[in-house]
Amino acid sequence: MSEPMEIDSTKNKGLTWTEKYRPKTLDDIAHQEEVVTMLKGALKGRDLPHLLFYGPPGTGKTSTALAFCHQLFNKNIFHDRVLDLNASDERGISVVRQKVQAFSKKTLGSSKEDVLKLKIIILDEVDAMTREAQSAMRRVIEDYSKTTRFILICNYVSRLIPPVVSRCAKFRFKSLPxxxxxxxxxxxxxxxxxxxxxxxxxxxxxxxxxxxxxxxxxxxxxxxxxxxxxxxxxxxxxxxSSDETLISNVCDSISVSDVPQIIEITKSITKSCSGVSFIRRCFQKMLDDDIINDENIAIMGKLVATCEKRILDGCDLENNLLDFLLTLRETLH
Missing domain, CATH: 1.10.8 (Helicase, Ruva Protein; domain 3)
Structure with a gap:
């Protein structure tokens, strides 16, 4: 996400390490050359479009947006010019009407097309917003484009409605080496x-x-x-801390476990690790141990993708893990 930085540990005492060591400038962002080059051009006065940052979590999407805004606006006007929201906390249409639209309506005393006279709205995890909220946001993007720029951030661009995606310059953040x-x-x-x-x-x-x-x-x-x-x-x-023992036991015993045993295993998983992480690591373990082979890999791949999507969409974790393990038992039986 960034190159090593000198940090005053006394000044940053009490912060979480993710905030304490967050990149402060665009030069601190690593391995995302395309978007950094574009944003540096905007700092020099070039046109700034609406932006859509997407890609795996933990690759620097939010850090890049914040670093750009801190370089664009000095600290005296930063809070007047930048609105930073997390759409997963407020995913309905009300956040668009009450916060995004209200901020977009604020005047800055000049309508001249100068990047320094713009306001910026950073909307993180926008793929968690409802389709109705996304449609309302699309209208706000259109109506206030002379004074406001949006930086939309998400993991899954496929969850955004096409009218929102088409109004933004898209940048995919690559996984960090x-x-x-x-x-x-x-x-x-x-x-x-x-x-x-x-x-x-x-x-x-x-x-x-x-x-x-x-x-x-x-x-x-x-x-x-x-x-x-x-x-x-x-x-x-x-x-x-790795839960490797649990994963190994599941892979070794799932084909001969009965339903009550699988229910108990499911409860153990939900207490010790995240569902998506368990499913991915279990799948990889079975690949490494040749439990998954050419005959069942298509079925298993579809099962993993389906259960992972349900969990990420907010469906019940325990029920999805139970479905995963029961289907896995039937496949390997």
Missing amino acids: REIQLQRLRSICEAESFLMRKGELELVMKYSEGDLRRAVCMLQSLAPILKNENITSRDCYLNG
Whole structure:
């Protein structure tokens, strides 16, 4: 998400590490050259379109939007010019009418087409908004385009209605390479004065599944334990946090488990790890162990995709995991 940065730890005391080590300028954003080049041009006065940032979580979408706005507006006018909302918290049409439209109507004393005379609305997780709210937002984008620019951020662009997508310049954020993630985690460890071996950092990366924000959160939660110099206790804690034993037991026993046993397994999963993470890692484990083969891989791939989509759409986690495990048993029986 960014290159190593010098940070005043006293000034940032009390912040979560994701905020403390968030990139502050566009130069701090790593591996997203296309969008950074475009935004640097906007800083020099070039036209700024409505923007749509999409791609995997933890790749720097929100950080890029905030870094750009902080460079565009000085701190005295930042809060008057920038509205930052999370659409997953307020996903209905009311947020468009009450907050987005009200902010768009604010005047700045001049209508001259100058990027410094614009207001910017950052709408994060916009793919969580209802279709009615997206339709209302499309009208606001049209009506106030002379004074307001939108930066829409989402993981799944397919969940947005076409009229919204067509009004934005789209930029896909690429997954961060392993070396960039390792470099970032190492720099945070150094800034926080505790050391981790390369293998330990790779475990954190593995469990975060490419999401650097999630890796930084995990690093902060592990820090008090990992400052322990006892190698055995560090290894036990890191390996214990992975739920690898649970996943291995499920893969080995699912084909011979009865329904009551599968219900108990489902309850154990919901208590210890996220549903999507479990499904993905279980699928990978079965691939590695050749439990999934050429005969059943199409069925299994469809099952994983269906259950993952339901969970991400907000359907009941326990019911979907139960459906996943029961279907898995029938497939492997």
